[in-house]
Amino acid sequence: xxxxxRGPRPTLEAVAARAGVSRATVSRVVNGGDGVRKPLVxxxxxxVEELGYIPNHAARTLxxxxxxxxxxxxxxxxxxxxxxxxxxxxxxxxxxxxxxHDTQLVLLLVEGPxxxxxxxxxxAGGHVDGxxxxxxxxxxxxxxxxxxxxxxxxxxxxxxxxxxxxxxxVPYVDADNRGGARLAVRHLRDLGRERIAHIAGPADQxxxxxxxxGYRDVLPDADxxxxxxxxxxxxxxARAMAELLERHPDLDAVFAANDLMASGALRxxxxxxxxxxxxxxxxxxxxxxxxxxETDPPxxxxxxxxxxxxxxxxxxxLRALDRDRTGDGEAPESVITPTTLxxxxxx
Amino acid sequence: xxxxxRGPRPTLEAVAARAGVSRATVSRVVNGGDGVRKPLVxxxxxxVEELGYIPNHAARTLxxxxxxxxxxxxxxxxxxxxxxxxxxxxxxxxxxxxxxHDTQLVLLLVEGPxxxxxxxxxxAGGHVDGxxxxxxxxxxxxxxxxxxxxxxxxxxxxxxxxxxxxxxxVPYVDADNRGGARLAVRHLRDLGRERIAHIAGPADQxxxxxxxxGYRDVLPDADxxxxxxxxxxxxxxARAMAELLERHPDLDAVFAANDLMASGALRxxxxxxxxxxxxxxxxxxxxxxxxxxETDPPxxxxxxxxxxxxxxxxxxxLRALDRDRTGDGEAPESVITPTTLxxxxxx
DNA sequence: TTGAAAGCGCTAACAA
DNA sequence: TTGTTAGCGCTTTCAA
Numbered sequence: 001x002x003x004x005x006r007g008p009r010p011t012l013e014a015v016a017a018r019a020g021v022s023r024a025t026v027s028r029v030v031n032g033g034d035g036v037r038k039p040l041v042x043x044x045x046x047x048v049e050e051l052g053y054i055p056n057h058a059a060r061t062l063x064x065x066x067x068x069x070x071x072x073x074x075x076x077x078x079x080x081x082x083x084x085x086x087x088x089x090x091x092x093x094x095x096x097x098x099x100x101h102d103t104q105l106v107l108l109l110v111e112g113p114x115x116x117x118x119x120x121x122x123x124a125g126g127h128v129d130g131x132x133x134x135x136x137x138x139x140x141x142x143x144x145x146x147x148x149x150x151x152x153x154x155x156x157x158x159x160x161x162x163x164x165x166x167x168x169x170v171p172y173v174d175a176d177n178r179g180g181a182r183l184a185v186r187h188l189r190d191l192g193r194e195r196i197a198h199i200a201g202p203a204d205q206x207x208x209x210x211x212x213x214g215y216r217d218v219l220p221d222a223d224x225x226x227x228x229x230x231x232x233x234x235x236x237x238a239r240a241m242a243e244l245l246e247r248h249p250d251l252d253a254v255f256a257a258n259d260l261m262a263s264g265a266l267r268x269x270x271x272x273x274x275x276x277x278x279x280x281x282x283x284x285x286x287x288x289x290x291x292x293x294e295t296d297p298p299x300x301x302x303x304x305x306x307x308x309x310x311x312x313x314x315x316x317x318l319r320a321l322d323r324d325r326t327g328d329g330e331a332p333e334s335v336i337t338p339t340t341l342x343x344x345x346x347x
Numbered sequence: 348x349x350x351x352x353r354g355p356r357p358t359l360e361a362v363a364a365r366a367g368v369s370r371a372t373v374s375r376v377v378n379g380g381d382g383v384r385k386p387l388v389x390x391x392x393x394x395v396e397e398l399g400y401i402p403n404h405a406a407r408t409l410x411x412x413x414x415x416x417x418x419x420x421x422x423x424x425x426x427x428x429x430x431x432x433x434x435x436x437x438x439x440x441x442x443x444x445x446x447x448h449d450t451q452l453v454l455l456l457v458e459g460p461x462x463x464x465x466x467x468x469x470x471a472g473g474h475v476d477g478x479x480x481x482x483x484x485x486x487x488x489x490x491x492x493x494x495x496x497x498x499x500x501x502x503x504x505x506x507x508x509x510x511x512x513x514x515x516x517v518p519y520v521d522a523d524n525r526g527g528a529r530l531a532v533r534h535l536r537d538l539g540r541e542r543i544a545h546i547a548g549p550a551d552q553x554x555x556x557x558x559x560x561g562y563r564d565v566l567p568d569a570d571x572x573x574x575x576x577x578x579x580x581x582x583x584x585a586r587a588m589a590e591l592l593e594r595h596p597d598l599d600a601v602f603a604a605n606d607l608m609a610s611g612a613l614r615x616x617x618x619x620x621x622x623x624x625x626x627x628x629x630x631x632x633x634x635x636x637x638x639x640x641e642t643d644p645p646x647x648x649x650x651x652x653x654x655x656x657x658x659x660x661x662x663x664x665l666r667a668l669d670r671d672r673t674g675d676g677e678a679p680e681s682v683i684t685p686t687t688l689x690x691x692x693x694x
Numbered sequence: 695t696t697g698a699a700a701g702c703g704c705t706a707a708c709a710a
Numbered sequence: 711t712t713g714t715t716a717g718c719g720c721t722t723t724c725a726a
Contacts, residue, residue: 009473011718011720013719021697024699035695036696040695055720056718057473058409058718058720059409059720062405062703062704096458104474105454106451106453107442107454109446109452111442118446118449124401125402126401126404359703359704360704369712369713369714370705371712371714372712372713375705375712383712384711406702406704406718408718409703409717409718409720410704410706411704411705412718
């Protein structure tokens with residue numbers, strides 16, 4: 001039980017006095033105790049305990065130049081950030097990994113374009129050691145900001161300007177969207193389906209284009225009109241499905257680029273009295289908690305380990321920070337996490 | 348354009364040298380420029396610009412004892428934190444208010460009971476100036492932690508140990524749950540309903556008990572068996588509704604303590620062929636975005652300004668911090684935010 | 695293995 | 711109005 005919880009907090013100095021040693025020794029003990037004789041360590045630890053000593057963070061940061069905190073920059077509209085389970089699971093993974101390494105998470109919500117200035121100042125102001133950011137768009141200012149601030153950053157989702165997965169420049173963590181799409185389409189083909197359509201996501205998101213590429217990998221000769229555009233929403237999935245049925249009344253399978261669109265497609269199929277999977281087999285993507293298993297029939301879909309992606313992002317960043325400190329090791333490499341096919345009733 | 352983005356960042360000293368003034372003058376200018384002659388201000392500002400100077404946060408904190416950051420402590424299971432729109436809207440409000448006052452938000456997710464130690468160390472380590480926390484339970488350690496850390500805190504939701512709304516001790520922000528419930532029940536009564544039931548929320552959440560109290564305020568003589576227990580979930584609402592119909596086949600109105608339970612009740616009513624609102628009028632609570640307006644019929648419900656509550660929490664805390672600095676003003680008082688009845692088709 | 699001392703970059707008295 | 715100076719609490723050489 002600390003003696004005082006009020007008034008000025010005890011300093012290293014006070015602990016040193018109490019333990020009858022020098023400040024340097026206390027500092028060593030507090031930071032792991034290497035190279036201090038056991039009895040002294042104990043004496044210091046006791047003084048720390050008695051005084052309820054807690055190191056002053058600012059003083060420490062001032063000399064070590066490390067803050068023990070990283071920023072999570074969220075440029076998405078917050079509505080999406082909070083409602084999309086994708087983010088929340090990612091954040092959870094990040095939070096767990098950071099916590100395990102005694103690193104704090106500073107949440108930077110970008111509320112508007114004007115906010116980037118604030119973010120830039122913050123990142124350059126030495127508040128954090130590194131940054132994590134999501135789904136970069138072509139003109140995204142975040143990479144430039146972190147570069148100028150001189151802090152390492154890791155991104156979630158393949159930035160749109162990089163060439164194919166595994167590419168250069170900014171390190172990122174992304175699911176194997178292309179491979180997952182191949183899994184889905186191959187599954188449909190193996191089921192004996194011959195006219196397999198695709199409901200694609202928005203062309204400006206790499207997760208969507210990568211999934212489309214995966215579809216094409218397996219069906220390079222497919223009729224281009226078997227691909228309809230969607231926007232990752234239920235409604236857009238329904239619209240795309242209607243469109244596809246118009247163009248190809250004989251299609252026997254659909255791979256939708258995400259579960260939300262798949263559920264929209266499912267609704268249209270049901271309305272038209274088309275049996276799933278008997279007449280049309282359907283595969284989604286994401287294995288989204290509140291969607292995939294709840295549809296009727298439950299959705300066969302491609303799953304990715306989202307929380308794991310978050311952990312990985314944090315781990316890559318922490319490794320980069322370590323590297324900055326020790327001077328060795330290589331720059332973080334991007335990581336593509338595996339995807340798996342989850343078989344349910346729709347295909 | 349700053350001259351250098353690499354290498355050691357320029358210090359006050361460097362700016363002073365470049366501008367041909369003392370460090371103190373630069374410091375004054377950087378902090379508002381009061382009491383510095385215009386030409387000097389300009390000269391300093393120019394040097395700042397040229398060098399791309401950004402104040403070192405740690406150094407500043409070390410002397411001012413202010414960090415410019417506040418912690419948001421989330422003790423809820425993160426699943427709920429992220430899925431419940433209640434939290435996300437609250438956070439948004441908090442984030443906006445803090446941003447407007449150049450204050451950063453540090454997110455502290457409590458993942459398990461063991462984490463409180465970490466939180467305590469963090470809060471006491473001078474990383475943040477204050478804390479915001481949610482929905483305290485009777486044995487919640489957070490108040491003790493912040494007290495020991497010597498930092499002000501503001502809570503979201505009335506802590507369970509306080510007496511009736513507006514009470515002592517820890518300052519909190521909460522909706523007028525009791526008043527809102529009265530609004531709902533009075534509305535049903537004014538509709539001429541005579542057997543008004545209530546589906547209550549869990550007894551360990553003050554939002555639930557306050558709403559129950561509001562129900563009783565208006566109907567002090569109501570048969571106690573007209574109240575059924577729920578758990579704020581759709582399923583529990585359905586169960587409670589079935590129970591109520593069993594006990595009181597003749598009931599003509601239901602006030603559910605939240606929209607989720609109301610939607611569950613609605614389902615049961617529909618299954619039994621009971622017309623809403625003709626035979627049974629139904630009112631919910633929360634005006635939850637994706638629920639209240641989407642049900643069939645759309646729900647009449649009690650709305651609260653959630654984002655505003657978040658803003659208010661932040662504002663109260665910022666005010667307390669100001670007070671700590673200037674030494675005057677009073678301790679923050681709890682605030683109860685108003686609720687309003689939103690009429691739709693269900694009652 | 696321990697201690698003495700020199701800063702880290704900034705603010706805030708106090709003097710000029 | 712401006713400058714000088716003394717720390718804020720800590721880590722980290724360097725000597726002992």
